[in-house]
Amino acid sequence: MRFSFHPGPRSWRRGGPAALALAVLTLTPGPATGAPVSAGSGLCARISQARVPGAEHQRATCLDELTTAGTVASGHTDPADWAGLTPRDLAVPSGVPGVQIDGYFPDTSTTNTNHGWNHDAQFVIRLPDRWNGGLVVAGTPGNREQYANDRAIADWVLSRGYAYAATDKGNTGPAFYRDGKKPGDAIAEWNSRLTQLTRAARATVARHYHRPPSRTLVTGMSNGGYLVRWQLENHPGLYDGGVDWEGTLWRSDGPTLLNFLPEALRSYPGYADGGEDADAARRALHTAGFPAGSEFLWPYHHKVYWDLTQRLYREELDPGFDGPTEAGTPFCAPGTPACDADYDYAARPGEVRRAVEKIELTGRIGKPLITVHGTLDVLLPISQDSDVYARMVRKSGRGPLHRYYRIEGGTHTDALVDTHPDRLRPLTPCHRTAFAALENWLSRPGHRPPASRTVPLPSEADPATLLEDCPLTAHADAASPPRP
Incomplete structure (x- = not known):
């Protein structure tokens, strides 16, 4: 997401392309076959x-x-x-x-x-x-x-x-x-x-x-993970399987980010002030889905993610909430007219739910899917997202096609691991382990990935090791090479 934004009148601007010349290198011709070549x-x-x-x-x-x-x-x-x-x-x-x-x-x-x-x-x-x-x-x-x-x-x-x-x-x-x-x-x-x-x-x-x-796989993180879920629900014939990295959950009856982000915007200032209402504000954030132990991540997410994300996606799905204003008022205080901190999805008109219905997920996947999600994600809290999606998959009868790994200590963006190496683990190696597990699942009949589980953060985790290794189980053989 880009963070420089200058609101203006709502418009539907269109334009044309301009060409860019790209240099072409001359390489030695090789055999015209479909087999792997040097x-x-x-x-x-x-x-x-x-x-x-x-x-x-x-x-x-x-x-x-x-x-x-x-x-x-x-x-x-x-x-x-x-x-x-x-x-x-x-x-x-x-x-x-x-x-x-x-x-x-x-x-x-x-x-x-x-x-x-x-x-x-x-x-x-x-x-x-x-x-x-x-x-x-x-x-x-x-x-x-x-x-x-x-x-x-x-x-x-x-x-x-x-x-x-x-x-x-x-x-x-x-x-x-x-x-x-x-x-x-x-x-x-x-x-x-x-x-x-x-x-x-x-x-x-x-x-x-x-x-x-011989094999087509779909993968992506956050909104890209949402696309993985949607594709395997709606066009499973195009793919052999997918890996969903903390995909965004959209469903017309919630939860979605439009349910929990307004609570973060309402409660965080009181928590940050540290006054007599700070404990109540902390409990409200926990109840909204932001896990206990993630408090050290809240200041950054309040400054960078929560407000902007709520306003942009609310504008996409419910532009009528703030009338002619485009994407709300940044960091407005509760009680301010048309303030996103006061947004109540459940109270909005039916047309808002119909907008979400266009993009909602059902859990009815048609090909194997592996989901990885960090337990310290405070942009898309795991209890309000992938935990819910895993239940949706099971309820739809597609549980045998799904594996779900809750990665202890993982958060939404891996760059934050550099800031908090003693508290967080990167999800990139976990995505790679899950991807390799999917390869084996598809290549070896009867060879299923480890059962869905919470992957613990080692008690004496070395940051260098965590950057290279994320076993889904102690005896996983998911790191074998691909066999399309």
Whole structure:
């Protein structure tokens, strides 16, 4: 999520694209087969065949490095897009040459300024020379653009041989809610854009490697995790499985962030003041879902996340709450007219629930899903999100398709681990362990991942070890290589 925001009159601005020339490196041609090939054989000989079905504009580039070890310098990623999502010392893999395709699908909104295109529905597809036969697709967290997962997800799956594709979800930035004609349309577009990208990326992979992907996996964090859930509920035929990293929960009868964030905005100032009402304010925050023991994270989230998130998503789903004002009044005191600290989802008109119904989840997944979520998440508290979603999956009769790992000491963004290394553990290695467990689940009939559980934080946790290791069980063999 970007944090610079200047409210103005509500509008539905549209614009056109501008082109950006990308340098093309000449690599040695290799054999035109679909089997894995060596990095030196150069699949860039096929770059003329790199076509993304349905794209309005695209540029294919041969790169000697598809991970951020090379794309930062070559300009084929945007570090600002993934800032704050991963621990500072997370290793960066390298040695992954191949083809990168940047482009966009037809769209009318213009929030994404990457490449100077000023055009939404941008995507990136990366096709490594050494291909394992699989494809990983992802939507982005927050309201970030298509490169947001490059450090957390793309680097690692590319190093394992997967082709990779990501979308900006069709609208970006803190004014994403201006997109669409009706409340809920902007978020609903996220789902259709990931479906669109998945179909296009599968066809692009088949054309590039001369055979279709043997496995298609979907993954993402936060809003990207929500997309994983929605895709496996609504388009399971496109995927073999997915990994949901702390996905956002939307359901018309709650809970959603519109239920618990207003309580945080109401109660936190009283807690922070430390007066006679501080204990009552703390209890109110605990009751709303913010766990005991997470208090050290509250000041940062109050300053950076809670207020902005509530106002932006409330504007998307309930713009009538504050009338002509756009996205409310920052950090308003309770009692202020149209203040989001006083927002009461249950008391809002039925049209608000109908907006949420456009994007709600049901739990009726159709393919294997693994969820990981930190117990110290204070943006999407686990008791109000993934705990609820796991119950929804079981209630729908899809429990055998789901594994759920509650990661003790994990919080919403891994960069906070650098600030509190003695209290938090990163979720990035837990996502990778879960991803490898999904690979084994799909590759080895009868081999199921460890049972759903709370993964404890080791009593003498070494930060360096936690950055590399997150066993889902003491004897898990989930780290074996992929077998698409």
